[in-house]
Amino acid sequence: MNSADLLTDAFTRVRETVHSAVEGLSRADLHARPDEDANTIGWLVWHLTRVQDDHVSDAAGAEQVWFAGDWATRFDLPFSKEATGYGQSSADVASVRVGSDLLLGYHDAVHEQTLRFVRGLDDDALDRIVDEAWSPPVSLGVRLISVISDDLQHAGQAAFVRGLLERR
Numbered sequence: 120m121n122s123a124d125l126l127t128d129a130f131t132r133v134r135e136t137v138h139s140a141v142e143g144l145s146r147a148d149l150h151a152r153p154d155e156d157a158n159t160i161g162w163l164v165w166h167l168t169r170v171q172d173d174h175v176s177d178a179a180g181a182e183q184v185w186f187a188g189d190w191a192t193r194f195d196l197p198f199s200k201e202a203t204g205y206g207q208s209s210a211d212v213a214s215v216r217v218g219s220d221l222l223l224g225y226h227d228a229v230h231e232q233t234l235r236f237v238r239g240l241d242d243d244a245l246d247r248i249v250d251e252a253w254s255p256p257v258s259l260g261v262r263l264i265s266v267i268s269d270d271l272q273h274a275g276q277a278a279f280v281r282g283l284l285e286r287r
Contacts, residue, residue, distance in 0.1 A: 126237040136274035162215040166204030167273035179236040
């Protein structure tokens with residue numbers, strides 16, 4: 120197994136967790152909040168997908184799926200089209216109100232673009248510096264692991280919220 124295979128497996132696990140957290144849920148379930156300021160399943164999945172799209176597209180030198188596939192227009196969110204969810208308010212979280220088909224469609228499109236990129240990587244590519252704004256500068260390998268880590272955390276949070284909903 121090589122690095123590309125490991126990255127493919129990791130991003131595929133993210134997709135599987137996202138699908139299991141979202142599939143079969145009503146729009147109301149996707150937007151339910153365990154308390155008044157908690158993140159919703161819909162927002163968590165939108166956010167983790169936006170971050171993956173933003174970071175992987177940047178590293179790949181590709182256009183974000185969000186814009187290339189006109190997902191920004193389809194989601195029609197009441198904030199900047201460039202937003203990824205980072206630092207958003209509770210009101211912003213509540214405003215991400217979309218159905219599971221749209222949410223999973225966008226996630227799957229980002230997943231496919233991500234896999235096209237990572238499948239073409241060799242071990243040497245992972246040392247390339249992709250962000251010099253940090254000390255030390257961030258390599259492609261570190262950036263991809265960071266995205267996977269954040270994605271799995273948010274997907275797990277979405278699965279937890281789903282579990283709460285199912286226990287009601």
